[in-house]
Amino acid sequence: MTRLILTLLAAAATPLMAVDKVDVFPAGMGGVALYRIPGVVVTEKGTVLAYCExxxxxxxxxxxxxxxxxxxxxxxxxxxxxxxxxHHAARLEGNPRKKDETGAHEQTVNNPVAIV
Structure with a gap:
């Protein structure tokens, strides 16, 4: 028990690492109104891949x-x-009953999932 208490006290006395916040997908970047539903994976070589709608x-x-x-x-x-x-091919057909705010049929590719 003494060993556990000493370990906890040592951990509490250790300064925490500073964490820098980076907005990887800020709204407006590249002419995009909003980025949503992000995901992050790290490859075996250490490359960080962040993706989203x-x-x-x-x-x-x-x-x-x-x-x-x-x-x-x-x-x-x-x-x-x-x-x-x-999706770099021809446009996907959207829902024929639903149109976006401009009256056009939407092309939607969403809810991405990465498999590494």
């Missing part, structure tokens, strides 16, 4: 949504520019 024209659930990715090779200190990573 890019809601192009508004924050609404209906509308143009793409999947974007940013890559960091230095543990998250710096990041490459966002890349559009999902």
């Amino acid at each position: 890019a809601r192009k024209n508004s924050s609404a659930d209906w509308g143009e949504i793409e999947i974007h990715l940013r890559r960091s090779s230095d543990g998250g200190r710096t990041w490459e520019a966002p890349q559009h990573i999902a």
Whole structure:
């Protein structure tokens, strides 16, 4: 018990590491209205991959949504520019009954999941 108490006291006396906050997907970056539903994975080589929905024209659930990715090779200190990573072919047909705010049918690719 004494050993446990000494370990806890030593841990409490150790200064905590400073954590820098980095907004990897700030709203407005690259002309995107809002980024949502993020995910982060780290590869075996240590590359950090952050991805999320890019809601192009508004924050609404209906509308143009793409999947974007940013890559960091230095543990998250710096990041490459966002890349559009999902669906580069012809437009996907949206819900024929639902139109976005402009009256156009949306193209939506959403809720990304990474498998590494």
